[in-house]
Amino acid sequence: MQIFWVSGAVGKIHRINLTLKHLLLGACAFALTLILLGVFLQYMGFQMAIEYNPQLARKLGNVHTAVELENLNIFYRQKLIAIEKQVASYQLKINDLQTSNQKLSVLATPPVIQKDKPRQASVGGPFISPTRSESNPSLMNALQDSLQDMKRNNEHLNKLSEHWIGYVSWLETIPTGMPLQDRISISSGYGKRLDPFKNIWSEHLGVDFQAPLGTAIVSSGFGRVSKALRDPVYGNLLVIDHRAGIQTRYAHASELLVTEGQEVRRGQLIARVGSTGRATGPHLHYEVLKDSKLIDPAQILIGQFASQ
Template sequence: MAFVILSASALTRSKPRTLSMRAVVGIASLVTLLVLAAGIAVGYGVGREGPALFASANAEPRPVTRAGAANESTTDNRLLIDRFGELSGRMMQLEAEAMDLAFRIGLIKQAGDRADVDEPKAGRVAKTPPGSPAGGPLFRPDGVEPLPVPLLPNGSRSVELGDGLEQIESSIERITDLIAELDRTVVALNLQHMARPGREPVRGRAVVSSFGNRIDPFTRKRAFHSGIDYPAPPGTPIHASAGGRVIFAGYRRAYGNTVEVDHGGGLVTRYAHASKVLVKVGQVVMPGEQIARVGSTGRSTGPHLHFEILRDGRFIDPKVYLAQF
């Protein structure tokens, strides 16, 4: 199976891909069918030629010409049977690979189904666009195709010994190519899943200030809170909620020390009030990688992480995404 290799372009330009579970299950079924069909063919061939094969092994010496012909026939049959054994082993391996892909796709599909159901609508436009060095978090309150399953050549589901083995070899090549394509699709789906924010940026800490209207701690009046807050001791690690590319890492007057990560598809996560920033602009980060440390810089009343999720420049309630993981 392919290894997942993250790059900036893969994380920030990933596109949704879908895959039918029927295609994977169909491949596994086809591999099983090929094994059975080939077994029947070999059994049929051995049934016709087997007696001569075993009789020749125990027969008394014959004239050279007949013995040579018998030995040649015996050798050919044994080669065919050995080749069938090799092909059977390869088909069993392909079946295991297909079932493994089906399992992996099933896990990713479950996460995707939850994401489709819980996908929130975009909220208010951010005063501070992603990547911008200006702005602040004080806001007025809100108004109250399935892949084809290949068959044997000519649509056949049964084979003859000899020629049938060639058909099986051809079918195995086709299935191998198809499984390779499925594996590439799984890698793309893994990248898409890894670039989706939903992992807790501060582990083991409860949220105390939710998204939406609240009483501002400075003005003591109603104001819109554009993210959620994680109180934690200074220096507590802040982790990337998903994989992506850092598009801002520096200081803002209201946000303090801030990191922004672009996850592709218009999704950006923002981590504010940090005591220290550990990444640089342009750096590719993995899901869960430490990117900063909790602090109380900027417009803050105490050490905490202010965490925001933006989609196409509009605020989204982070809890919707966090609930998907």
Template sequence: MQIIWISGATSHYRKFNVTKTQLTRFAILLALLLIMIGSAIYFMGFRVAIKFDPSMARDMGGVITSEELYHLEEEYRQKLTKLQGSLKAMDQKIDSLSKLNEQYAALATPLPIKEKRKDKEKSSEASEGKGGPYLPLFPNQVNFEENVSLRIGIIKTLESTESLNKKIQSIKEAWLEKYERLSLLPTKPPLASGYGLSSNFGTRLDPINNSPAFHPGIDFNAKPGTQVFAAGSGLVIKAKYDTELGNVIEVKHSEGFTSLYAHCQKLLVNQGDTVTRGQLIAEVGNTGRSTGPHLHFSIYKNGTLLNPMEVLSFSKPLAAKEN
């Protein structure tokens, strides 16, 4: 490739021979020069932006000043401290709910089970030693003034959050296990509402012949056709007519408990059926040896009669009236 240079009025000219290699080298050098100039301009612009206009620096490349970085970290520290406080408050609320659940379970648990559990706890406390290091779920809040980095504070908080989630899951499983256990026991009143007692458990005057007698249960005063519900989940081992008890249902529960429902007008389950706590099983009636419509209810523990008033969990007091 030739380049001819003609100068002024003298019309002198010069010839230059340019090869492809020379042209390529020239183009590369020019490109490098432009890149260096652009980088220098960009760098100087960054320096000016950081010094005089930080917001412009952020727009250009996401760079912030050390002062802004300090304020940003301080803001996150405050938020992290607030989060730690919220986690502690949540942990305290969970503990309060656990105590409330224990109180509820104590009310709903049959007396024989309470005594058994109490004896077991006493025996356990007497025979087992307890100890170990104190490892609180939530350690003291991170003091950022003691050269503790924000990263360490976040890691500790995340670990505490994970521990709290495990605690919640553990409590949930314990509550479900306790609920499932109690749901199998005959602790639910067999009538929904609007009932009272017409006869208590124990010694009384027989309503037929007025002679002293023992009453093996309690009588709920209710209108004919009133719905009767299973006091707990279990297996129906009897559903038939009896000359004294009339139409009677007997349900076998866990831990040796059995519940009995007598003088029914109508039976809605059969022997061999599995019933759940609160399931409709019969209707109040006046069958068998009875002076009027009512529901006779008995509870046995391993074949031994119990006072149903010590087993059932009532949401409100009953009005008892002896006949």
């Protein structure tokens, strides 16, 4: 294609040859110019929007200022730190529950009953939060929801931990343990029996644990010694007051190792087996009273004489 035009006073003729290549290059240059102009106008428009109307800029192009981005990062960091604290709190509460479980296992399975049996392993498992129904939550919402779930679960763990710690503490004060730690042999149970001296039927309101002279007698629960004396029938006698209106008596001891008013813990050495008082030989006569009434020790001893 050729283009002619005339210019000047003398009418000079000019001629330009246009090829397809020239046309394509011109079209590309024109298009590129339009694109660059559009990008420039868009950039200037966002800059003006950020300066005069930040909310509009965020809606149009998801643009955040440097201050807003820093605030967003601070928010995420705070949420992550809060979640880390909740996880650490989880672990502490789980440790408390495991400790309570171990104490309860010791209280519920006295060593004398289980000395020939394998110890049972602790049980546990991971805590799994309920699956959320939201299909595609934002990161901010997911963090917030996770933190709320963890706080609720942590409150539940707190209640569980307080309940079991309190229960174990209460159970430790109740005389559920055995008064002898080894060589358990019951020579006379609770109830009617032939009196060993008169050979007639009588009420035996305790349990006789037969053991060699000098065998250690231990407190079956936390309490305070209310009596430590010599009695013509019971011989050397200890009486220990526990919670819930419960008392325990330990009779016929060869020697007493604690005094009146002294606090004793579960499993503490308090006396030694003897045959003082009305006894035919070395043994421990053990009684339990509930609200000043004698009851069958098997009702409160966890072992319930399983080693007979």
